[in-house]
């Protein structure tokens with residue numbers, strides 16, 4: 001496909017500007033640009049075709065199945081977009097006086113109330129822009145808590161080896177050293193390892209439950225008790241909230257501070273680098289450390305305001321109030337589904353994952369016995385030994401069938417891992433088609449492994465050199 005600069009033809013254009021209605025003043029020399037502007041010159045027809053072609057090359061949930069495990073690529077109802085586009089939400093300025101944004105403040109307050117109810121937390125801040133940002137913020141709350149008590153020797157955060165990479169990364173960024181503990185062979189937190197790891201230097205412990213291999217850790221009350229008894233706090237990575245909303249609450253499991261990925265569980269389009277939401281919830285003991293500003297007031301008073309300064313607050317982690325329109329989408333989603341709807345969504349997410357896992361388990365090796373929660377992990381280790389076909393080759397071959405690959409090589413504790421999360425929004429018919437494709441690919445891997453090594457064949461590019469693409473991306477056109 002040609003770049004828009006290559007399609008440019010001198011003198012062509014499609015701009016329709018109104019005539020100037022103010023006196024024309026020549027700019028002084030120092031304000032004039034020194035190099036040529038190089039805007040593409042192109043007709044409206046061609047520019048429209050250019051972007052339509054680009055759009056048709058993008059793959060999203062509206063194109064097809066997107067089983068990217070741990071990412072919850074569910075269908076995002078269009079009503080979320082309609083509501084977040086309303087001028088009263090989309091057109092406000094963050095510095096408007098409080099009396100003129102009462103509706104927006106009420107959205108933030110209501111979303112806080114509902115999400116606290118869903119997670120069993122007491123308070124929430126919407127400032128963090130994504131899950132990893134929430135982790136960093138939550139760890140600052142943990143630090144503030146220990147500091148205020150003068151308990152300064154707590155320098156370590158314990159993280160199981162099944163954790164998402166952002167957990168140890170956030171702990172390191174927050175200035176902690178990371179203690180990794182190994183999981184049991186069936187994928188759970190090893191209680192003996194945990195008991196050995198906790199001590200007077202434990203600031204906190206991070207866990208996602210259900211965990212990254214799709215299993216709910218039934219020892220969770222014991223786990224959080226062990227950490228609390230050692231004087232540490234417990235952090236819940238809420239990226240896997242989708243299978244338990246309306247059913248189980250991190251607050252009841254003994255977690256002190258959590259983040260939620262609004263863009264995953266509560267339905268904002270993500271994956272393309274757009275705005276996300278990683279609100280941090282906490283138990284009342286941590287409220288005084290939350291970032292400011294905080295929305296105050298209730299709908300009983302009918303007046304909402306902003307508390308801009310709190311003495312013990314960790315301060316701001318983002319400008320203004322976070323990605324507000326993501327919160328609008330999340331609240332719309334919660335209100336549309338209601339209490340029963342959220343619970344149904346979770347139940348169907350679990351049902352769909354178990355359906356796929358069971359249909360595939362005679363073909364693909366499942367390292368952890370089910371039932372799973374919202375996702376499951378397959379290991380291609382045996383196939384790789386036998387046929388020299390890797391998880392990567394299977395993933396690349398799926399592209400030729402028009403299916404987005406699952407998450408690859410994660411979690412790290414499973415070799416040659418493929419992790420599938422179908423989500424509640426896929427139909428049985430869609431899953432059946434994908435199951436058939438996965439079985440067909442497996443057969444091919446055995447009968448004609450060479451053909452998989454050449455895939456994908458039907459995509460605009462084949463296999464890029466991933467290291468060069470990541471390290472030396474060419475993002476600017478050279479004139």
Ligand SMILES: *Cc1c(COP(=O)(O)O)cnc(C)c1O
Pocket residue numbers: 070071130131132133164166167208212237239240261276278
């Ligand atoms: C996605 C994810 C994160 C990070 O969330 P972002 O919103 O992508 O920053 C953390 N932990 C787990 C388990 C995740 O799946």
